[in-house]
Each structure stands twice: as structure tokens, then as C-alpha cells.
Amino acid sequence: MNPRTFTRRRRAVPALGLLLAAAVHGGIAQGTRRAEPIEPLPEAVTDVDPARARLGEKLFADTRLSGDGKVSCQSCHLPDAGRADPRRHSVGAFGKLRELNSPTLLNVRYNTSGLNWTGRTKDLDAQIAGSVGNADTMAHDWGQVVRLLADDAAMAAEFRAVYGGDAPVTQKNAADAIVSFEKSLVTPSRFDDWLRGDERALSPQEKAGYAKFKEHGCIGCHAGINVGGNSFMKFGLFGDYFGDRARKGRGAMVDVDKGRLLVTKKEEDLQVFRVAPLRNVALTAPYFHDGAVETLDEAILLMGRHQLGREIPADDRQSIEAFLRSLTGKQLEKR
Ligand code: HEC
Ligand code: HEC
The missing domain is CATH 1.10.760.10 (Cytochrome c-like domain)
Incomplete structure (x- = not known):
């Protein structure tokens, strides 16, 4: 180059x-x-189910997605900071300091060169699959997150209202909801x-x-x-x-x-x-x-x-x- x-x-x-x-x-x-x-x-997003996006927005702000129960996606992608992080370097679960500034998630669906500063992640589905287990951010695992959310009756009811079925709280549905939310962020x-x-x-x-x-x-x-x-x-x-x-x-x-x-x-x-x-x-x-x-x-x-x-x-x-x-x-x- x-x-x-x-x-x-x-x-x-x-x-x-x-x-x-x-x-x-x-x-x-x-x-x-x-x-x-x-x-x-x-002018408008027409390919995202608003109910899924609303559930996704809740999960995005839910600290149960992190290993220490203190960090949510929103901790580093703040609504009042253009869905980026006003801190120079983001701090993940267990106080893990990253040497990167978090990028905005607004209009993220249009980043066609892949995600992150280096384009290392293919798309939003791949990002959400990896992010919960990422030691630098959430330091948790999807299996435990799904159990915590399923044990919460109110949360389980919301999943059922959106996705239906007897066991609606799954990694697949949670990831789908978060990605729906991210895709709705168009400005x-x-x-x-x-x-x-x-x-x-x-x-x-x-x-x-x-x-x-x-x-x-x-x-x-x-x-x-x-x-x-x-x-x-x-x-x-x-x-x-x-x-x-x-x-x-x-x-x-x-x-x-x-x-x-x-x-x-x-x-x-x-x-x-x-x-x-x-x-x-x-x-x-x-x-x-x-x-x-x-x-x-x-x-x-x-x-x-x-x-x-x-x-x-x-x-x-x-x-x-x-x-x-x-x-x-x-x-x-x-x-
Ligand atoms: C040769 C390609 C190239 C040109 C020309 C270029 N940029 Fe950039 N720009 C980049 C790259 C690559 C980055 C990301 C750098 C990084 O953070 O590592 C960037 C980042 C930025 C950022 C920071 C965005 C953020 O979210 O942190 C701003 C603002 C910006 N450019 C504005 C401009 C302006 C204004 C000009 C013209 C004066 C310009 N750029 C010219 C490649 C370019
Ligand atoms: C500890 C702070 C932190 C937390 C918590 C966090 N992120 Fe991020 N996020 C970042 C940083 C930093 C990057 C850039 C990473 C890189 O370039 O390697 C990023 C990148 C991204 C990107 C790619 C954006 C782009 O422009 O390519 C997406 C999508 C994303 N995060 C979604 C999420 C979701 C969903 C969660 C919750 C499961 C989450 N993030 C939790 C800091 C964080």
C-alpha cells in the first residue's frame, strides 16, 4: 500500500x-x-423486526452478558456517545483494559470491509458469536448467559413473545435479537x-x-x-x-x-x-x-x-x- x-x-x-x-x-x-x-x-429501516430489535436493545444493555456481571455491550457503545466510547481505551469485564477505542455501532451494517478496526470479523453474526466469550470484553460464555436469562421469568416471557416455542431463550435467538438491534441503528x-x-x-x-x-x-x-x-x-x-x-x-x-x-x-x-x-x-x-x-x-x-x-x-x-x-x-x- x-x-x-x-x-x-x-x-x-x-x-x-x-x-x-x-x-x-x-x-x-x-x-x-x-x-x-x-x-x-x-430514510427508514424496513428489513428488521421491531420486536426483535427492542429485545436486542435490552440484551445489549444487560450486564448478565459479562463474566463479572458488571459490563454490558452498552458500557463501551454508549447511546449518548454515538454508540462509541468516550473513554480513550475501553474497560472490559474484570477491569480488563483494552488498548483500542471502541468504534461506533451506528450504521455498522454498512461496513462492507468486515468489522473492527482491522476488518478481522466477517459480519455482525460472527461478531456476536465471538463477543460474549472474548476475554477482552465480556469474558463469559453463551451457555451460562442463556441459563441466567432463562431463569429470569420476565425475560423468558419476552423471548417467548418474540420468538415463540417452549424454550425460546437460546443463544441463536439472543444473538438474532442483538444483531436485529444493531441493524436497526441507521441514522x-x-x-x-x-x-x-x-x-x-x-x-x-x-x-x-x-x-x-x-x-x-x-x-x-x-x-x-x-x-x-x-x-x-x-x-x-x-x-x-x-x-x-x-x-x-x-x-x-x-x-x-x-x-x-x-x-x-x-x-x-x-x-x-x-x-x-x-x-x-x-x-x-x-x-x-x-x-x-x-x-x-x-x-x-x-x-x-x-x-x-x-x-x-x-x-x-x-x-x-x-x-x-x-x-x-x-x-x-x-x-
Ligand atoms: C489514504 C486513505 C485516507 C485518506 C486520504 C484520509 N483518511 Fe481519514 N482515515 C483513514 C484510516 C485508515 C483511518 C483509521 C485510522 C486508525 O484509526 O487507525 C481514518 C480515520 C479518520 C478519522 C477518525 C475516525 C474515528 O472514528 O476515529 C477521521 C475524522 C478522518 N479519518 C478524517 C479524514 C479527513 C478529514 C481526511 C482528509 C483531510 C481524511 N480522513 C483522509 C484513511 C484515510
Ligand atoms: C470493553 C468494551 C467493549 C464491550 C463491553 C463491547 N465492545 Fe464492541 N467493541 C469494542 C472495541 C474496542 C471494538 C473494536 C475491536 C477491534 O477493533 O478489535 C469493538 C467492536 C465492535 C463491533 C464492530 C464495529 C465496527 O465498526 O466494525 C461490534 C459490532 C461490536 N463491538 C458489538 C458489541 C456487542 C454486541 C457487545 C456486547 C456483546 C460489545 N460490542 C461489547 C469495545 C467493547
Whole structure:
């Protein structure tokens, strides 16, 4: 993944975006849809059973899923923090400290390059199957979780109402409910309204910021329906991100900084990460897999420096930040 392959990709991506947009135009005759390399989110989720999602939301917040009975999924994917974790590093069951910042689960179903910072998990079904037993998060096992939930008469009744049958509390149903909940987390934004042709949905500064996001080349990596989440790239194509981090006193290199190499065992995947999806990024500080950066302004500055080899001026950073804030789901915007 050297800068040269990257340059080739940058040219290819907007062209692909145009193709996709053209395909959409052809398919569903929507004359006003803009031809942009970011596709709009649907306004509503129609393929998830709301009753399953509601049960899943309860399980997601249930500390019985963890070995010490103190941690739920929600402990690290907080509703008030864009379903990410405001702590730099998440703390799992039995106080186990992780060296990763937890990513947002909003629109997670659209991360087509696999899940987690390295794309190591195929999809939501695989994630939930592994997560309860993961020593770094829940440190429990599904067999015990199912027994605890089944012994709770009220919980068993809820499972029966949703899934039916004599023994409705099963790992399969619990996992299905949680995945249904995760799939329901879709957050259409004002930017999506603009993509669909509503000129007034964005302020002049937000539109200017989107133009700068394209001009500077951010769009070469952060594109598609989730503004990322669909490709991998080395973190630190230019300069020395990890060395600079250590010099700022924000931590020396650790194992997780090796990125996708840990998954593929290929040298070329050293420090390669999934291009982070940027929807709701205004809500999900701190930033990057290491949670080392607290403000969006610094994240934009460092992306310019390390991914594009350019110093983005303060004015441009401000408008890019305004654009990124317009990616916050309408129902989550506090205005
Ligand atoms: C201790 C904190 C913690 C807990 C508890 C936790 N997570 Fe996470 N979650 C993380 C971190 C950190 C990552 C990123 C891991 C990585 O990249 O290897 C993550 C990643 C994910 C992802 C992938 C997101 C993406 O963008 O690819 C999903 C899905 C997820 N968690 C769901 C869950 C569910 C469901 C539970 C409960 C069973 C749970 N998490 C419990 C911290 C946590
Ligand atoms: C060469 C590909 C590439 C380019 C170009 C690029 N990024 Fe990124 N971006 C990434 C990768 C990879 C990550 C994940 C890095 C990590 O955390 O390990 C990321 C992460 C981010 C994050 C942090 C998201 C989070 O949830 O922590 C922000 C914000 C961001 N990029 C904004 C931008 C902006 C703004 C630009 C243009 C100035 C840009 N990026 C250009 C690849 C790129």
C-alpha cells in the first residue's frame, strides 16, 4: 500500500461513485439524486423486526452478558456517545483494559470491509458469536448467559413473545435479537437530504466543507454509503504518525498498532486499518483506533499530514469539520 497505489485509487474512486449513482438513477428514476461518491442512507429501516430489535436493545444493555456481571455491550457503545466510547481505551469485564477505542455501532451494517478496526470479523453474526466469550470484553460464555436469562421469568416471557416455542431463550435467538438491534441503528442525516437534492439541507459552510473534503483528497478513502468502512489503508502513508504520538506523550507503539498484519500475517498489512466510517463522527471522540486524538480539528489536521502529505489550513479544517458535523443523524443532532 504505497503512495503510488493510493494515487491510482484516488482517481478511480470518484469515477466508480459516478457509475454507482448512474446505476441508481437508471433503477429507480430519482431525477434529483446527486451524482456523488457518497450514497445516501435510507430514510427508514424496513428489513428488521421491531420486536426483535427492542429485545436486542435490552440484551445489549444487560450486564448478565459479562463474566463479572458488571459490563454490558452498552458500557463501551454508549447511546449518548454515538454508540462509541468516550473513554480513550475501553474497560472490559474484570477491569480488563483494552488498548483500542471502541468504534461506533451506528450504521455498522454498512461496513462492507468486515468489522473492527482491522476488518478481522466477517459480519455482525460472527461478531456476536465471538463477543460474549472474548476475554477482552465480556469474558463469559453463551451457555451460562442463556441459563441466567432463562431463569429470569420476565425475560423468558419476552423471548417467548418474540420468538415463540417452549424454550425460546437460546443463544441463536439472543444473538438474532442483538444483531436485529444493531441493524436497526441507521441514522439518516441532513447531508443525505442534500444528496437527494434538498439544497437547503446544508449551510453554505457545510457545502464548502464537503467541497474541501473532496479537493484535499479525503474522499479518495472516505467514500461510499458509510463515508468509509469499505476499504483498508495504511495509517501513516506520509510522516511518522506513531513516532509523533509517542513524542507527544500519548503512548509508545503497542501490538494493536500493527493493524491488519495481526489478521493476515502479511508484512504489507503492517499499520493497515479499515478506513474509518465517518458518519456521526462528531459524537464519537476520541479518534482513531488508539483514541489518541481528542478533537475533530486535530484528527482532520493529522489525516491531512499523514494520509495526504499536506498541511490543511485552519479555515479549511473548520469547514471540513462543519461538513463532518452534518453527517450526524437528524434524530441525534442537538440544535
Ligand atoms: C470493553 C468494551 C467493549 C464491550 C463491553 C463491547 N465492545 Fe464492541 N467493541 C469494542 C472495541 C474496542 C471494538 C473494536 C475491536 C477491534 O477493533 O478489535 C469493538 C467492536 C465492535 C463491533 C464492530 C464495529 C465496527 O465498526 O466494525 C461490534 C459490532 C461490536 N463491538 C458489538 C458489541 C456487542 C454486541 C457487545 C456486547 C456483546 C460489545 N460490542 C461489547 C469495545 C467493547
Ligand atoms: C489514504 C486513505 C485516507 C485518506 C486520504 C484520509 N483518511 Fe481519514 N482515515 C483513514 C484510516 C485508515 C483511518 C483509521 C485510522 C486508525 O484509526 O487507525 C481514518 C480515520 C479518520 C478519522 C477518525 C475516525 C474515528 O472514528 O476515529 C477521521 C475524522 C478522518 N479519518 C478524517 C479524514 C479527513 C478529514 C481526511 C482528509 C483531510 C481524511 N480522513 C483522509 C484513511 C484515510
